[in-house]
Every structure is written in structure tokens, then in C-alpha cells.
Amino acid sequence: MNTKTKRLWREYVKGGAFGIFGMLGISVYILADTYFIATGIGNEALASLNIAIPVYGLLTGIGLMLGIGGATKFTILRSKEKYDDSKKTFANTLILGGMLSLGMTLIGVFFAEEFTRFLGADEAIFQTTKIYLQTVLLFSSFFIMNNIFVAFVRNDNNPKIAMMGMIIGSFGNIVLDYIFIFPLQMGMLGAALATVTAPAVGLALMIYYWLKHSKNLKLKMPTVFIKEWVGIISLGSSAFITDFSNGLVILLFNLTIVGISGNIGVAAYGVVANIALVIVAVYIGLGQGIQPLVSESFGRNREEDLKKILKWTVFLTFGMGVITYGLGFAFAPGIMEIFNSEGDPNMSRLGIEGIRVYFGAFVFMGINITMGAFFAAVSLAKPAIRISLLRGVFLIIPIVFLLPRWMGMLGVWLVVPLVELITLIFVIGYLRYFFKQTMIKY
Numbered sequence: 001m002n003t004k005t006k007r008l009w010r011e012y013v014k015g016g017a018f019g020i021f022g023m024l025g026i027s028v029y030i031l032a033d034t035y036f037i038a039t040g041i042g043n044e045a046l047a048s049l050n051i052a053i054p055v056y057g058l059l060t061g062i063g064l065m066l067g068i069g070g071a072t073k074f075t076i077l078r079s080k081e082k083y084d085d086s087k088k089t090f091a092n093t094l095i096l097g098g099m100l101s102l103g104m105t106l107i108g109v110f111f112a113e114e115f116t117r118f119l120g121a122d123e124a125i126f127q128t129t130k131i132y133l134q135t136v137l138l139f140s141s142f143f144i145m146n147n148i149f150v151a152f153v154r155n156d157n158n159p160k161i162a163m164m165g166m167i168i169g170s171f172g173n174i175v176l177d178y179i180f181i182f183p184l185q186m187g188m189l190g191a192a193l194a195t196v197t198a199p200a201v202g203l204a205l206m207i208y209y210w211l212k213h214s215k216n217l218k219l220k221m222p223t224v225f226i227k228e229w230v231g232i233i234s235l236g237s238s239a240f241i242t243d244f245s246n247g248l249v250i251l252l253f254n255l256t257i258v259g260i261s262g263n264i265g266v267a268a269y270g271v272v273a274n275i276a277l278v279i280v281a282v283y284i285g286l287g288q289g290i291q292p293l294v295s296e297s298f299g300r301n302r303e304e305d306l307k308k309i310l311k312w313t314v315f316l317t318f319g320m321g322v323i324t325y326g327l328g329f330a331f332a333p334g335i336m337e338i339f340n341s342e343g344d345p346n347m348s349r350l351g352i353e354g355i356r357v358y359f360g361a362f363v364f365m366g367i368n369i370t371m372g373a374f375f376a377a378v379s380l381a382k383p384a385i386r387i388s389l390l391r392g393v394f395l396i397i398p399i400v401f402l403l404p405r406w407m408g409m410l411g412v413w414l415v416v417p418l419v420e421l422i423t424l425i426f427v428i429g430y431l432r433y434f435f436k437q438t439m440i441k442y
Contacts, residue, residue, distance in 0.1 A: 091221060
């Protein structure tokens with residue numbers, strides 16, 4: 001490995017590690033919610049959490065869409081020395097984020113009941129679901145603006161600060177989860193208030209860094225809004241679809257599982273899905289962490305660097321997927337014992353089967369997620385969006401309606417592995433096209 005490759009590898013490891021640990025920080029507090037709600041409130045409350053989780057995916061997806069889309073454009077513009085345009089991109093991203101935050105907050109104020117019914121909560125868990133859902137919606141701005149600032153701070157060559165904000169916030173959430181649910185006995189309201197703490201703390205740290213230490217994150221009032229917003233959204237759409245589709249999958253699965261196994265099945269799926277969110281966060285974090293390096297290499301037309309980054313990413317994500325599946329298969333009974341506080345044998349049986357089948361998706365999923373991020377980072381929105389739509393919408397919707405009808409709960413668990421395997425075939429085709437055609441153009 002020559003000096004240039006060693007330097008590229010160091011930057012890759014640094015960015016990837018900070019991205020992964022930062023996203024782990026975000027996802028772990030949802031897993032903490034799962035554990036504390038299961039042990040401190042019960043299985044019905046756990047079902048409520050799983051019903052409400054899609055709104056978390058929606059808010060996080062919006063923040064990632066704007067953050068990654070805006071920050072990618074920001075980095076490419078700076079690499080081409082278009083500094084005024086990069087400042088306008090930063091300002092446009094913040095304006096759009098503020099508008100969408102206000103819209104989601106108003107939904108929480110006026111339409112919380114309708115949203116709760118839409119997500120499929122029955123009478124037994126309606127009130128606890130509504131409490132969690134409405135609280136999260138009222139603090140939408142924390143989730144959306146935090147993800148925007150994290151992306152820009154990371155692209156301002158400070159991935160460590162971005163990671164610290166996410167980890168510190170998540171640690172605060174875990175501590176407050178315990179305090180609110182156990183000593184203070186605040187139930188689902190306590191769990192929801194603890195959840196919004198993490199992005200609030202992270203956002204405060206990001207804003208402090210921006211105001212006191214950043215030299216590049218400057219604002220310049222834009223004169224064009226709609227066109228710029230479309231560009232930001234298109235580059236970030238892959239990230240939005242990836243994160244939001246997790247919530248969509250949970251919603252579709254909840255509606256399917258209720259008819260097969262009732263609320264116990266939903267609770268079992270909640271454990272599997274929330275653990276899966278942590279693994280997905282690792283892949284998303286890797287994609288986000290290497291994005292500045294990919295965008296800079298693309299902006300400077302360094303094709304060989306892009307090929308090396310791509311090769312490292314494929315090997316790393318495939319290896320992580322195999323190891324994750326093996327660990328999940330081996331320790332599935334112990335995992336379910338942790339989250340099944342009431343000792344329900346049906347929940348345990350369903351969850352063990354779910355982990356041992358569903359986790360097979362991780363072997364392919366990491367490649368699909370990081371390659372979607374790769375295409376977005378090189379300003380190719382169309383293939384990035386297509387990959388995300390394939391795995392998040394176009395394949396999963398028909399398959400989730402067909403397989404469970406034929407195979408019951410086993411069919412439910414098989415949906416995601418099958419979707420990721422099919423998506424991988426398309427990803428390979430897009431990559432071949434990119435290096436044969438697109439790099440010649442640029």
C-alpha cells in the first residue's frame with residue numbers, strides 16, 4: 001500500500017468510524033426505549049412503541065434528507081472553489097428544515113389522534129401510542145435540525161464533533177429513560193420525553209460549534225429557493241427513503257402481524273425491528289461517514305480513489321453482515337429473554353424465529369445502503385433514489401402482502417431478506433454502469 005493509498009485509507013477509517021459510532025448513538029436510545037418500556041411498563045406498551053416508531057423514521061428521514069443532500073452539495077461546491085454558492089446552500093437547507101419542522105409540529109398539535117389511528121393502534125394500546133407519538137411530533141424540530149447540523153459539521157471536517165453530539169445526547173436519553181420510567185413512574189410520557197432529549201442535546205452542541213468554531217459554515221442569503229430546495233432534496237432523497245422505509249416496513253408489518261398473531265406478535269416484531277434499526281444505523285453511519293471523502297474525490301475527478309473506497313466498503317459491509325447474522329442466530333434465545341419481561345412463551349418463540357430468519361437480510365443490506373449513499377455522494381440522485389425505492393417501497397409492498405398469506409409469520413420474517421437480495425442485483429448493475437459510463441462523462 002503506497003503513501004497515497006495509506007492516507008486515503010486513514011481518512012476512510014476515520015470518517016467511517018465516526019459516522020458509525022455517531023449513528024449507533026442515535027439508534028441505541030431507541031433500543032434503550034425498547035428495553036425500559038418492556039421491563040418497566042409491559043408488553044402492551046412495547047407494542048405501542050412499535051406502532052409509533054414510524055414517525056421517528058419519518059422525522060429522522062427528513063433530517064437526513066436535508067442534511068445529507070445539503071452537505072453533499074456544500075462539499076462539492078467547496079471542492080470546486082464556489083464558496084458563495086456553498087454558503088447559500090447552507091442557508092437554503094436551514095430554511096427548508098425550519099419550514100418542515102413547523103409543519104410536523106402542527107400535525108402533532110392538531111392531528112395526533114388521526115395519525116395514531118392511521119398507524120394501526122387498537123383500543124387496547126391507543127392512548128399510550130398517542131402519548132408517545134404526539135410528544136415526539138411536538139419536538140419535531142430537534143430531530144430534523146439536529147440531523148441537518150450533524151451532516152454539515154461532519155462535512156466541515158469535524159466528524160468527531162458530530163459523533164460526540166450524537167453519543168452524548170443518546171447517553172442522556174438512556175439515563176432519563178430510567179429516571180422517568182422507574183423512579184418517577186411517568187410511563188410512556190416519560191419514555192417519549194427521554195427520546196426527544198437526545199437530538200436536543202446534540203443540536204445544542206452542533207449550534208455551539210457552528211457559532212464559536214466553524215470557519216466554513218457561513219450563511220449567505222439565497223436569491224433562489226425552490227430550485228435549490230429541489231436540488232437538495234434530490235441528493236438527499238436516498239437517505240430519506242432509506243430511513244423512512246424502515247418506518248414504512250414497520251407500519252406494514254404491524255398491520256400484517258396483528259391479523260396473524262395479535263399484539264404479542266407486534267411486540268415480538270418490535271424487538272426484532274428495533275434491534276435491526278441498530279444494525280441499519282451502522283450501515284447508514286458508514287455511508288454518511290465516507291460521504292465527504294467520496295464527494296471530494298468525485299469533485300476532484302479521482303476515479304482510482306473512488307474505486308478503492310467502493311472496494312473497501314463492499315468487503316466491510318459484507319463481512320459485518322455475515323458476523324451479525326451468525327451472532328443473531330446463536331444468541332436469539334438470550335436476546336428475547338432480555339426483552340420478554342413477562343416471560344410470554346409465544347412472544348419468545350416468535351422472536352427467536354424472527355431473529356434467525358430476518359437477520360439474514362444484513363448480509364446484503366449493508367451493500368445496498370452504502371451504495372445508495374455512494375451514488376448520492378457523487379451527485380447521481382437517480383440511481384441512489386431508485387435503489388432506495390426498490391428496497392423501501394417497490395419490492396417490499398407486494399412481497400409483504402404475498403408471503404405472509406402463504407407462510408404466516410415465517411413469511412413475515414422472510415420479506416426483508418428476499419427484498420435485499422433482489423435489490424443487490426440491481427445495485428451491481430448500477431455500479432458497472434457508473435464506472436463504464438459516468439466517470440468518462442465527468
